[in-house]
Amino acid sequence: xxxxxxxxxxxxxxxxxxxxxxxxxxxxxxxxxxxxxxxxxxxxxxxxxxxxxxxxxxxxxxxxxxxxxxxxxxxxxxxxxxxxxxxxxxxxxxxxxxxxxxxxxxxxxxxxxxxxxxxxxxxxxxxxxxxxxxxxxxxxxxxxxxxxxxxxxxxxxxxxxxxxxxxxxxxxxxxxxxxxxxxxxxxxxxxxxxxxxxxxxxxxxxxxxxxxxxxxxxxxxxxxxxxxxxxxxxxxxxxxxxxxxxxxxxxxxxxxxxxxxxxxxxxxxxxxxxxxxxxxxxxxxxxxxxxxxxxxxxxxxxxxxxxxxxxxxxxxxxxxxxxxxxxxxxxxxxxxxxxxxxxxxxxxxxxxxx
Amino acid sequence: xxxxxxxxxxxxxxxxxxxxxxxxxxxxxxxxxxxxxxxxxxxxxxxxxxxxxxxxxxxxxxxxxxxxxxxxxxxxxxxxxxxxxxxxxxxxxxxxxxxxxxxxxxxxxxxxxxxxxxxxxxxxxxxxxxxxxxxxxxxxxxxxxxxxxxxxxxxxxxxxxxxxxxxxxxxxxxxxxxxxxxxxxxxxxxxxxxxxxxxxxxxxxxxxxxxxxxxxxxxxxxxxxxxxxxxxxxxxxxxxxxxxxxxxxxxxxxxxxxxxxxxxxxxxxxxxxxxxxxxxxxxxxxxxxxxxxxxxxxxxxxxxxxxxxxxxxxxxxxxxxxxxxxxxxxxxxxxxxxxxxxxxxxxxxxxxxxxxxxxxxxxxxxxxxxxxxxxxxxxxxxxxxxxxxxxxxxxxxxxxxxxxxxxxxxxxxxxxxxxxxxxxxx
Numbered sequence: 094x095x096x097x098x099x100x101x102x103x104x105x106x107x108x109x110x111x112x113x114x115x116x117x118x119x120x121x122x123x124x125x126x127x128x129x130x131x132x133x134x135x136x137x138x139x140x141x142x143x144x145x146x147x148x149x150x151x152x153x154x155x156x157x158x159x160x161x162x163x164x165x166x167x168x169x170x171x172x173x174x175x176x177x178x179x180x181x182x183x184x185x186x187x188x189x190x191x192x193x194x195x196x197x198x199x200x201x202x203x204x205x206x207x208x209x210x211x212x213x214x215x216x217x218x219x220x221x222x223x224x225x226x227x228x229x230x231x232x233x234x235x236x237x238x239x240x241x242x243x244x245x246x247x248x249x250x251x252x253x254x255x256x257x258x259x260x261x262x263x264x265x266x267x268x269x270x271x272x273x274x275x276x277x278x279x280x281x282x283x284x285x286x287x288x289x290x291x292x293x294x295x296x297x298x299x300x301x302x303x304x305x306x307x308x309x310x311x312x313x314x315x316x317x318x319x320x321x322x323x324x325x326x327x328x329x330x331x332x333x334x335x336x337x338x339x340x341x342x343x344x345x346x347x348x349x350x351x352x353x354x355x356x357x358x359x360x361x362x363x364x365x366x367x368x369x370x371x372x373x374x375x376x377x378x379x380x381x382x383x384x385x386x387x388x389x390x391x392x393x394x395x396x397x398x399x400x401x402x403x404x405x406x407x408x409x410x411x412x413x414x415x416x417x418x419x420x421x422x423x424x425x426x427x428x429x430x431x432x433x434x435x436x437x438x439x440x441x442x443x444x445x446x447x
Numbered sequence: 448x449x450x451x452x453x454x455x456x457x458x459x460x461x462x463x464x465x466x467x468x469x470x471x472x473x474x475x476x477x478x479x480x481x482x483x484x485x486x487x488x489x490x491x492x493x494x495x496x497x498x499x500x501x502x503x504x505x506x507x508x509x510x511x512x513x514x515x516x517x518x519x520x521x522x523x524x525x526x527x528x529x530x531x532x533x534x535x536x537x538x539x540x541x542x543x544x545x546x547x548x549x550x551x552x553x554x555x556x557x558x559x560x561x562x563x564x565x566x567x568x569x570x571x572x573x574x575x576x577x578x579x580x581x582x583x584x585x586x587x588x589x590x591x592x593x594x595x596x597x598x599x600x601x602x603x604x605x606x607x608x609x610x611x612x613x614x615x616x617x618x619x620x621x622x623x624x625x626x627x628x629x630x631x632x633x634x635x636x637x638x639x640x641x642x643x644x645x646x647x648x649x650x651x652x653x654x655x656x657x658x659x660x661x662x663x664x665x666x667x668x669x670x671x672x673x674x675x676x677x678x679x680x681x682x683x684x685x686x687x688x689x690x691x692x693x694x695x696x697x698x699x700x701x702x703x704x705x706x707x708x709x710x711x712x713x714x715x716x717x718x719x720x721x722x723x724x725x726x727x728x729x730x731x732x733x734x735x736x737x738x739x740x741x742x743x744x745x746x747x748x749x750x751x752x753x754x755x756x757x758x759x760x761x762x763x764x765x766x767x768x769x770x771x772x773x774x775x776x777x778x779x780x781x782x783x784x785x786x787x788x789x790x791x792x793x794x795x796x797x798x799x800x801x802x803x804x805x806x807x808x809x810x811x812x813x814x815x816x817x818x819x820x821x822x823x824x825x826x827x828x829x830x831x832x833x834x835x836x837x838x839x840x841x842x843x844x845x846x847x848x849x850x851x852x853x854x855x856x857x858x859x860x861x862x863x864x865x866x867x868x869x870x871x872x873x
Contacts, residue, residue, distance in 0.1 A: 423655050
């Protein structure tokens with residue numbers, strides 16, 4: 094068994110390396126074309142890639158995924174697999190717009206989005222911890238409830254699945270730094286982008302350098318030991334799941350306010366980002382920084398896809414190009430393979446003799 | 448999975464109860480409840496009722512907050528835009544075509560619509576249930592249904608360009624179903640192979656493949672198989688021989704008893720496969736005790752691949768039926784039968800026969816939501832909310848056990864409460 098898991102880890106490590114190497118190599122080849130033959134198709138793709146606006150849309154697209162992934166890390170590290178991140182993003186996206194519309198303040202709307210997502214996460218936590226529901230099924234339920242509730246509410250208040258427009262956050266621009274060619278995008282972004290970077294750093298710190306972080310990890314790895322040490326496992330898990338609600342809420346609210354509107358047709362504007370977030374943190378090996386990096390891969394592909402469509406570089410139909418991020422997620426998952434879940438993830442923990 | 452795992456806490460009370468006759472009776476009831484089927488039906492019914500209660504609360508709250516020209520209910524100064532009782536009246540009675548209104552015929556158009564939805568939901572429910580029994584979460588039935596639908600439409604259109612007449616009449620429907628099964632099956636085999644041989648989590652891969660299926664079919668229909676005479680993204684209409692004949696019911700209802708019959712045959716088939724074949728046994732053991740199955744000589748990778756392929760094929764047949772019965776062509780924007788199939792399966796405790804009843808219930812909800820949209824101004828998305836709530840409540844049997852235990856403790860004379868508290872340990 095130990096051998097197997099060591100083997101698994103080795104395989105998944107080589108999978109990660111392989112993806113990183115492949116991405117790097119592709120970039121290098123494209124860069125070669127870009128420098129030597131800027132007019133060729135790969136050359137043009139490189140210049141699309143290297144543009145400041147690609148980086149800035151990558152960052153923009155990353156925000157909801159990274160924040161949901163951070164939430165997913167906390168929940169799963171504590172032993173509760175939260176597959177309902179998508180639902181948390183959907184509900185907070187709608188609530189943020191509704192809140193902003195009702196209060197007239199985008200930041201209050203942002204907060205209301207967080208509250209909505211946290212409430213839904215609380216329901217999920219009670220169902221999983223108190224009533225020992227199957228975590229996967231309960232997570233799917235959270236997704237489906239939000240998928241029904243948000244368009245329902247939008248229909249009630251706005252007469253259609255799409256809300257009215259409430260405007261967007263003003264970007265924060267750092268004077269001189271914003272003019273740097275490619276990386277200038279880092280200094281000319283929506284506040285949500287800075288919140289994302291802060292959240293990544295804070296999550297890393299909390300998980301790895303604080304007592305609470307140690308408890309969260311212990312609740313997922315060895316709840317019995319934590320219990321013996323006198324810490325209430327259920328409470329730690331509640332806190333972690335609520336935290337996943339807060340973080341996902343920030344992500345969903347940022348997503349909606351970034352557009353200024355909630356669109357609720359079909360899979361809604363969230364469109365699978367919550368599930369991509371799950372793959373992002375699995376690929377990032379439950380590390381907040383890893384999750385950020387792997388998200389940049391998915392969001393980057395999405396950004397390039399969007400840019401290629403508008404730039405008309407390659408003549409591939411839109412609907413096919415749009416599958417790129419989803420296919421990338423599948424490929425990554427297949428190459429990384431089985432990730433090492435926290436030991437007690439998915440299990441109910443009962444304190445006491447029983 | 449909640450499905451028939453090993454007995455949980457306190458299978459048998461270690462201390463023999465007093466020889467009170469009543470407590471023996473209760474013990475028997477408890478054991479009866481624990482032998483799953485009874486308890487599962489109770490949980491399903493309670494979950495359904497509870498979600499309707501929550502649904503009522505949501506409709507009432509929405510009715511209070513919404514603004515409308517003519518409120519449905521007025522209490523003093525507070526006005527309700529929606530009347531929750533009328534909503535549920537329309538949802539259930541409307542879906543059946545108002546059985547208490549007099550002059551009711553089982554052939555009425557709204558009931559036909561209910562059965563039409565039911566037919567497809569039986570297939571998607573079976574698809575999800577089969578995978579679930581093997582311990583696999585197939586969230587991709589939606590995508591498999593879409594691919595199966597397109598495969599069926601294109602195959603029948605192609606066959607229609609070759610033959611017509613009696614041969615076509617006999618051949619086209621089985622051909623379409625087969626094409627749907629192959630399309631959906633192959634599409635299900637992708638996450639199956641990825642899980643079996645690369646350990647890729649099927650929940651995520653199947654969800655991603657749903658997104659891919661929507662876009663790939665959109666591309667194919669728009670760029671290669673479009674109906675030149677239509678603005679909508681759709682294929683040409685299938686030849687008549689490739690469309691399910693309406694029997695007894697009005698052809699305008701797009702419902703065919705033949706399709707429902709085929710669905711029921713598949714229910715029997717899946718039941719037989721699961722319960723009475725060696726493969727079914729392997730599949731179920733792999734679902735309950737993967738390690739034991741492997742030890743017992745079950746090739747788990749192949750079982751996973753086969754289960755997901757079969758599950759996908761069932762979803763694909765659902766898509767074929769949708770195309771050949773309901774639409775008569777392939778059109779993008781297929782309703783979410785695959786996601787509803789998850790609820791159907793979970794509500795049915797992943798039992799193929801239970802899936803028929805759960806599918807009928809969901810057929811009522813889906814067709815009733817149209818009646819609701821017509822008769823009231825309550826958003827039809829309400830059914831989407833109920834779908835999620837039902838799954839949530841079915842997922843927490845412990846909730847109902849605790850409630851049952853409380854009831855049993857308060858009123859030791861109530862046998863019904865004792866059954867509800869099936870897992871009670873005393």
